[in-house]
Every structure is written in structure tokens, then in C-alpha cells.
Amino acid sequence: MIPYILYTALILSACLAFYKLLLQKETFFHLNRFVLLGCMILAFILPLLPVPQQLSLRKVAVENHIPLAKAAVDKSQAIELKSPPVQEVIVEQTKQTFDVEMLLQWLVYLYWFGVLIFALNFLVQACVLFYRAYSLSAIQDGKFRIVEITGDKAPCSFANNIFINPEKYEWETYTQILQHEKIHIEQKHTIDLLLSEVVLIFQWFNPFAWQWRKALESNLEFLTDNEMLQQDTVEKESYQFSLLKVAAPHFPLSLTTNYNQSLIKKRIIMMNSKKSSVHTTWKYFFLLPLLILFVCLFNQPAAQGQTLNLNEEPKEQSNTQNGMETEGSWFAVIKGNTVNIQFRSGEENNSSTTFQLSELKGLTKDVKGEFTLTREAGTMNFEGKFEGNNGMGTYKFTADKKFSAAMAQEGVTVADETDIMVFFMVNVKVSYVKMLKKNGYKNIDKDQLIPLVSLDANEEYINSIKQAGIPNFDLDDLIPFKSMGIDKAFIDEIRQAGYNNITADNIIALKSQGINGKFITDFHNSTNGNHDDETGDNIIAFKSLNIDAAFIDSFKKMGYNDLSNDDLMAFKSLNITPAYISEFEKVGYNNLKPDDLMAFKSLNITPAYIDEFEKVGYTNLKPDDLMALKSLNITPKYIGEFEKIGYKNIKPDDLFALKSQNITPDLINEYKALGFNDLNIDNVIGAKSMGVSPAFIKSMKDKGHNFKTLEKYMELKAVVGVN
Known part of the structure; x- marks a missing residue:
């Protein structure tokens, strides 16, 4: 799932970069539309396509299955060796794997x-x-x-x-x-x-x-x-x-x-x-090679998984599960009533488990010997020697066929010996499966049992969660509940804070964010008792954005008593603070609406920006005017160019029209050169919008139309346009 989503994101990002660099400024708008739609769809399809192995640029990892060698060292020599110091490994292999899987x-x-x-x-x-x-x-x-x-x-x-x-x-x-x-x-x-x-x-x-x-x-x-x-x-x-x-x-x-x-x-x-120009369409043809390159680089080769080592016999292949084989060497340290045994099978395949000393039958110290550890899943036979509390030797695991049959009868398939060995290490029992089924969990997967037993999700814990009344609670929920320490007391605390219809996913999300009943109470008090957040989504968002009561109260002190949850989240994400609002109050902008503040922040409108306009006579500009000035890139310098030719105190609406019509002082001077010296802004805007340009006026004068006002030429333009 995660690799597919990330691969899709990568394709989408690469296609966007390609579009921005090469296609965005092209005026083939219909073609660009199909490119944008096509790439959007292909981003989700391409990761699913297999690529022929001969075209794949992805290296295929080929595993060399090396037969497990029998003991090559004389056991008598092994016994005479001094036991090396053994570092105690306190984290079990299965738990390490579970931690990664949990992440x-x-x-x-x-x-x-x-x-x-x-x-x-x-x-x-x-x-x-x-x-x-x-x-x-x-x-x-x-x-x-x-x-x-x-x-x-x-x-x-x-x-x-x-x-x-x-x-x-x-x-x-x-x-x-x-x-x-x-x-x-x-x-x-x-x-x-x-x-x-x-x-x-x-x-x-x-x-x-x-x-x-x-x-x-x-x-x-x-x-x-x-x-x-x-x-x-x-x-x-x-x-x-x-x-x-x-x-x-x-x-x-x-x-x-x-x-x-x-x-x-x-x-x-x-x-x-x-x-x-049609000659620029070559850019579009480079998109196809880009997509093919992605497929060849990242897609799974079609032939992968079919390569076998034909020189190996099945019985000689390494029996490994999560880095541990059913045969290998062991090193142990006895501490009180427990013994930590480290299993080694090769240079990198290590795992460690702690057992009760009473489980090891036949263990003796300072004498070479054999001892066993028997559980429902099978028997582990150890050979070696303990010198004091340190020991070493070899081990071999033998699965109990009755255990596999009993599990199969309960609907759990564990026919593979390596799977059974993992069940042995974790100590999965048939009675545990029966307990789960008794409590309503019928479809039990073997991969669910390992973390459940490792976390000691016992019947008492399961019943306590059921008593809490979580709807549609299944085994997949039980694993994160137990690993995160979610209990009935925590669920009751959340309910007492006002969330009666909470689901397992909601509980997990709240716990992962460190949200408890006190935080929820503070949240409701700070948001004026707004209890419309039935699933806790707003609280989770508040917690992730670090929105607390102090943050909310800081705005209430400034008169913002009715900020919605969406407003608060937007303020936090845009870094709008009371200090930011105070800066605008100092220049006369009091009681700005939340929408205006968000627009100011996103457009980077600052008090310094406002001050620039006040210096050229534009005081008390409305927030909407400021946003329009900023979005159209109208600056005091732009206004000053018109003042130089005699146009002062231009209204904001006229400034917007001048900018959008691309009217410049040079254009006005061209009109003046034709004898129109008393032009006002409305005349120029009207003439430009109707296409009455200096060139048009000159052409009409050449035809004998000598009018003294621009309005007459605009009327003439309307007539010419009709004809």
C-alpha cells in the first residue's frame, strides 16, 4: 500500500514539474487539458503495470539458498572452549519485527x-x-x-x-x-x-x-x-x-x-x-519517454519471483523465519529465575528470547549435556555446556504435528515448520485461539496471533474493552489498543468528556496524539462549548497544530470571541498571531474579519505595505481594496507615474481599471499629442475598453473625422463596429 501511494505521488510530482517547465506557458489549452487529465489518471495506473524483465532497470534481488551445513566442528572441542562473554539482548526478535510492522x-x-x-x-x-x-x-x-x-x-x-x-x-x-x-x-x-x-x-x-x-x-x-x-x-x-x-x-x-x-x-x-507556434509541439512528445522511464525504473519485473535455484533440493533450503532458522547455535545467560537465550544462524540472523528457567528440562551446569524446552507448538533440543551462568552450544527445533492439526481445526493454518517455530517462541496456545473464538472473533489470521500473544492481550483485557462498548471492535483494533495502553478507563474518560459515539479508530487517533479527557474539556471550554465534533477530528487537528487554550484565549482578549474551529486552524497554519493583528491595529485597521486576516497573510499584505500607500495619499483603504491592489501588483511607484502627468488622487476603482486595461502614462500622452488635453481617467478607460486607440483616432482623422472629444470617437467606434 505505502509503496504504491508513494510511487503514485512521485509520478504526479514529476509530471507536474514537466508541465511547469515546458507546457504551462503554451497556448494549446485543449491539449494541455488532456495532458493534465491523462497524467492524473496514469499516475494511478502505471505503478500497477508489470514490465518485461529485459526492459526493467530495476535490480532483481536473487537469493542464494545455501544449504545449512551440519556441525563442522568436533563437539568435544566446542565443549572445551571457554564460553565467551555474552551480551544480553533484551528485545525479542518477534517483538522487533512487530515494532516495524506497527510503525x-x-x-x-x-x-x-x-x-x-x-x-x-x-x-x-x-x-x-x-x-x-x-x-x-x-x-x-x-x-x-x-x-x-x-x-x-x-x-x-x-x-x-x-x-x-x-x-x-x-x-x-x-x-x-x-x-x-x-x-x-x-x-x-x-x-x-x-x-x-x-x-x-x-x-x-x-x-x-x-x-x-x-x-x-x-x-x-x-x-x-x-x-x-x-x-x-x-x-x-x-x-x-x-x-x-x-x-x-x-x-x-x-x-x-x-x-x-x-x-x-x-x-x-x-x-x-x-x-x-505549432513548432513548439515537440515538447509534448517528451512526456511519453518520461513515463516509460518511470515504469522501467520502478515497476516490478514480470519475471521476478519465478527465478529458482535449480541446483538446490527443497530439503536442503534454509528454514528461516524472520531471520531465524530451525537449527543453529545458541548463547545464554542465566539471571535469577530466567534465562536469556540468543539464537544464531549465520553472521546476521540473530534473535533473542527470555524463558523461565523452570521451562528448561535437564539443564545442568559445568557439564556437557542436553536439555529441552517443550511448548504446545513443539520441542527445542539444546546441546552444549553452561560454565557458571554463561552457556553455549547448538539447537534444533522439532514441530509438534498435533499442534498444527489442532490449529487447523480452529481455522488457523500453520503447516510451515518455520511458522510453527515462531508460534513456539511466542508461546501461542490452542486455548488462546479458542478464547478468541469464544469472544466472537471467528476469522483469525496466524499473523494476528503473534503480536496478540506477545502483547499479552488476554481474555480479561478483551472483556474490559468490550464492556467499554466500542462498536465494530475487531482483532486489528485490539493490537494497537494493547500496544498503546488503551484501556476501559481511558475510553470512559473520553466518553465522560462528551464523546459518546466514539469508534476504535477515533480512540486510536486520540491516544496517538496524547489527547485525554482534560485536553478535551479544555478544548470545549476554549471553543465556547462547541460540541459538534462528534468523532474528535477537530480536537486531533488542534493537537497536531498545537492549538491550546492559551492560543484561543489570546484571540479572545483581542475581541475575537466567535472564531470557528476552521478559523483557528487556519490562523495557526498561516501563523496569524495576536501580535500580527496588533500591527494592523496600530495603523488603524481594527476589527479585521478572520477572512480578511487570512487573505492579508496569504497575499503578504503588511502594515509597511499599507504605509507606502498612505505616504502617497491613500489613507483608510478598505481591506478589499488592499487585496485588489496587491493581487494586481499596483504599487505607489505605479501611481506616481500617473501623478507626474497630472493625475492625482486617482480612486482605487480607477486604479484597478487602469491596471487591468494595461493603461500607461505613455498611452495618455499619446492621446494628449492628438489634442485631447483635458482627459479624465474615465475617458481613457472607456476609450481603451472600446478599442479607441491613438492609432484608430489617427486613421479616422485621415478620413476626415475631426472630433474634439474622445466620446465622439467612441460613438464612431460603435458605429464602425456595427457596420
């Missing part, structure tokens, strides 16, 4: 926890959109539904629904918005966005997946803008001006195609870019 299992838990959160977010967004679409008043326009919304929300579309506030826009702008959104619907852009959301559900941890969605959304807007400009009724300058009017900081849901303020600058630049 991997936790990574899987964490991954699926994230998948669950983002899947729920996806479903909530979809439900909200469908609710709005069919609960608000709507107008049927052919196959399109125009849903009327209220408030300062940007227009957007989803499926065949267009969401728009008709009272907010002039007729021309309103018409262009509808045309824009209809193109989104006709080209089924909702499918692209839905697919990208599904990718984000399974790649939520991958920052490149989030960038992929942005790239896909940007390309859809570029494609739609291009389609709009190809219509005879749409003027480029007028359309660009409409974009600026429509852009709003209140973004719609991510499942919709929408007007997005952060995209406006890129879209205007792309609209004015030179169209890509």
Missing part, C-alpha cells in the same frame, strides 16, 4: 485517516452545491440552470448550474459572466475538477497534488477565456475589465469553476500572450 501499520492508519477526512469534505461540498442548486430560485435557460444567489460571492458553475447574484453586475458584465460559465458547462469542466478532487482525496499529503489542481483549474480558465475572445461580440479590453469587476475575495467551493481573484493577473497575461 508501517500506523502510517497506513494515518494515510486512511486523511483519506477519510478529505472524502468527507468532498461529500459535504457536493451536498452543499446540490442543496443550493435546488433550494434557491432558478431560471431554466435551455440546458442551463441560472441559480440566483445573494451576497458578495463570486459567480461559479457546477454541472449545468450557474450560480450568480444578478443584482451585483451591469447587464454587459452579467451577460459575459453567463457566456463564460456556459462554456465551462458545455465543455464539461466539472468532470476535470471532480477528478482532481478524487486525486486530492488519495494524495492529500502530496503538495504537488494540490499544485496539480491549481494548474488544472488555471488551464480551464485560460481555455474558457480563449473561447470567449473568439466570439465576435466580445472585446478583449471590455472582457478583461469585466473580470476585474467580478473578482471577489470570497471564493466559492473548490468543486466549482469560478472567477478567482488570484487567477485574474495570470489570465490577463495569458490573454495578451503571443499564440504558441
Whole structure:
């Protein structure tokens, strides 16, 4: 699971880098759309494809099965050797393996926890959109539904629904918005966005997946803008001006195609870019070799796992399980009533287990001899000698066939001798399996038994957890519960804190974050008693982000008493602090809304940035104006260029229009050179938006049209355009 997810993330990241470097600035918007969609799908398919071994660049690990040699040293010589000092190894081999498996299992838990959160977010967004679409008043326009919304929300579309506030826009702008959104619907852009959301559900941890969605959304807007400009009724300058009017900081849901303020600058630049030449399409052909390289480098060779050592006989192959063979050498240290025995089979295959001294039958000291250790799974025969409390020699394990049969009768298959040896080391008993079945666990896997017995998950513990009333509690839950020390007292503590419908996964997540009843109580007290977090997801997020009562109270002291959980998490992730808010209060921006603070932080709007505008006379700018100035890259220097030619105290709305229309002081000087000396900003904006350029005026003058005002030339342009 984990390798597949990481491999998918790697392919997606590499394809994004390829797109950003070579394809992003190309104006083949339709082709870019299919590249983005295709790579998104291939990222999940390619890791599953086997590659012919002759084409694979991945090294295949070939195991050399070396027959286990019989004792090559005379036993009498071995007995006469002085026993070397033996370091006591206190961690059992099976427990070491279990620790690694537990770590991997936790990574899987964490991954699926994230998948669950983002899947729920996806479903909530979809439900909200469908609710709005069919609960608000709507107008049927052919196959399109125009849903009327209220408030300062940007227009957007989803499926065949267009969401728009008709009272907010002039007729021309309103018409262009509808045309824009209809193109989104006709080209089924909702499918692209839905697919990208599904990718984000399974790649939520991958920052490149989030960038992929942005790239896909940007390309859809570029494609739609291009389609709009190809219509005879749409003027480029007028359309660009409409974009600026429509852009709003209140973004719609991510499942919709929408007007997005952060995209406006890129879209205007792309609209004015030179169209890509067909000679640049060579770039697209390099994507296929890149994907083939990934398959050859990382995919499993088709022939792997079929290579056998034909010179070996099956009976001579090494019998190993988790690095331990059924025959080998042993070294031991006696401590009180226990004996720690280290098993060695080769230079690297070592494991250690501690037994009760009373379990070893026939053990004598200072005399060469044999002794045995018998458990339900089989018998371990030892040969060697103890000198004092240190001993060494050889061992051989013999499985008990009755044990295998008894286990099979209970539904657990352990026919392999090496599996039985692991059961022997951990001391798995048939009675333990029967106990599990008695408690309702029918489908028991042999790999579950090893950690359960190692952790001493006994009947008393299982019954205590059952009494706690955890729904759908299975053996896979029992292992992390026992290893993390989750008991009935902890579960009761969580319930008493207000979580009555808690599941096993919720309990595990809470425990892993170190969340107890006190933390939950503090959380509820700090969030004004908000108990809508039935599964503890918000608490877990608060804990992981280190949001505590002190953090929340610090905002309450500044008057932010009604911050939602989402606001608090956004503040923490964006590093918005009371000190950050105080900096804005010092320059007169009191009671900023949470959305404004988040936008300021993301756009890097600082008090120093505000001060720059105040120095050139722009005091008391609204937060929305500041965001628009920043997103359009309007600077005091830009304003100063207009002041030099006599235009002072330009209103913010006019500045936005000047920037979006790409109107410069040089252009105004060209109008003045034609005799228009008393131009105001509205005249220039209107002329530029209608295409009344200095070149147009010159051509009309050459034809005998000598007007004294720009308005007359705009009227003439309208007539010429109609004809």
C-alpha cells in the first residue's frame, strides 16, 4: 500500500514539474487539458503495470539458498572452549519485527485517516452545491440552470448550474459572466475538477497534488477565456475589465469553476500572450519517454519471483523465519529465575528470547549435556555446556504435528515448520485461539496471533474493552489498543468528556496524539462549548497544530470571541498571531474579519505595505481594496507615474481599471499629442475598453473625422463596429 501511494505521488510530482517547465506557458489549452487529465489518471495506473524483465532497470534481488551445513566442528572441542562473554539482548526478535510492522501499520492508519477526512469534505461540498442548486430560485435557460444567489460571492458553475447574484453586475458584465460559465458547462469542466478532487482525496499529503489542481483549474480558465475572445461580440479590453469587476475575495467551493481573484493577473497575461507556434509541439512528445522511464525504473519485473535455484533440493533450503532458522547455535545467560537465550544462524540472523528457567528440562551446569524446552507448538533440543551462568552450544527445533492439526481445526493454518517455530517462541496456545473464538472473533489470521500473544492481550483485557462498548471492535483494533495502553478507563474518560459515539479508530487517533479527557474539556471550554465534533477530528487537528487554550484565549482578549474551529486552524497554519493583528491595529485597521486576516497573510499584505500607500495619499483603504491592489501588483511607484502627468488622487476603482486595461502614462500622452488635453481617467478607460486607440483616432482623422472629444470617437467606434 505505502509503496504504491508513494510511487503514485512521485509520478504526479514529476509530471507536474514537466508541465511547469515546458507546457504551462503554451497556448494549446485543449491539449494541455488532456495532458493534465491523462497524467492524473496514469499516475494511478502505471505503478500497477508489470514490465518485461529485459526492459526493467530495476535490480532483481536473487537469493542464494545455501544449504545449512551440519556441525563442522568436533563437539568435544566446542565443549572445551571457554564460553565467551555474552551480551544480553533484551528485545525479542518477534517483538522487533512487530515494532516495524506497527510503525508501517500506523502510517497506513494515518494515510486512511486523511483519506477519510478529505472524502468527507468532498461529500459535504457536493451536498452543499446540490442543496443550493435546488433550494434557491432558478431560471431554466435551455440546458442551463441560472441559480440566483445573494451576497458578495463570486459567480461559479457546477454541472449545468450557474450560480450568480444578478443584482451585483451591469447587464454587459452579467451577460459575459453567463457566456463564460456556459462554456465551462458545455465543455464539461466539472468532470476535470471532480477528478482532481478524487486525486486530492488519495494524495492529500502530496503538495504537488494540490499544485496539480491549481494548474488544472488555471488551464480551464485560460481555455474558457480563449473561447470567449473568439466570439465576435466580445472585446478583449471590455472582457478583461469585466473580470476585474467580478473578482471577489470570497471564493466559492473548490468543486466549482469560478472567477478567482488570484487567477485574474495570470489570465490577463495569458490573454495578451503571443499564440504558441505549432513548432513548439515537440515538447509534448517528451512526456511519453518520461513515463516509460518511470515504469522501467520502478515497476516490478514480470519475471521476478519465478527465478529458482535449480541446483538446490527443497530439503536442503534454509528454514528461516524472520531471520531465524530451525537449527543453529545458541548463547545464554542465566539471571535469577530466567534465562536469556540468543539464537544464531549465520553472521546476521540473530534473535533473542527470555524463558523461565523452570521451562528448561535437564539443564545442568559445568557439564556437557542436553536439555529441552517443550511448548504446545513443539520441542527445542539444546546441546552444549553452561560454565557458571554463561552457556553455549547448538539447537534444533522439532514441530509438534498435533499442534498444527489442532490449529487447523480452529481455522488457523500453520503447516510451515518455520511458522510453527515462531508460534513456539511466542508461546501461542490452542486455548488462546479458542478464547478468541469464544469472544466472537471467528476469522483469525496466524499473523494476528503473534503480536496478540506477545502483547499479552488476554481474555480479561478483551472483556474490559468490550464492556467499554466500542462498536465494530475487531482483532486489528485490539493490537494497537494493547500496544498503546488503551484501556476501559481511558475510553470512559473520553466518553465522560462528551464523546459518546466514539469508534476504535477515533480512540486510536486520540491516544496517538496524547489527547485525554482534560485536553478535551479544555478544548470545549476554549471553543465556547462547541460540541459538534462528534468523532474528535477537530480536537486531533488542534493537537497536531498545537492549538491550546492559551492560543484561543489570546484571540479572545483581542475581541475575537466567535472564531470557528476552521478559523483557528487556519490562523495557526498561516501563523496569524495576536501580535500580527496588533500591527494592523496600530495603523488603524481594527476589527479585521478572520477572512480578511487570512487573505492579508496569504497575499503578504503588511502594515509597511499599507504605509507606502498612505505616504502617497491613500489613507483608510478598505481591506478589499488592499487585496485588489496587491493581487494586481499596483504599487505607489505605479501611481506616481500617473501623478507626474497630472493625475492625482486617482480612486482605487480607477486604479484597478487602469491596471487591468494595461493603461500607461505613455498611452495618455499619446492621446494628449492628438489634442485631447483635458482627459479624465474615465475617458481613457472607456476609450481603451472600446478599442479607441491613438492609432484608430489617427486613421479616422485621415478620413476626415475631426472630433474634439474622445466620446465622439467612441460613438464612431460603435458605429464602425456595427457596420
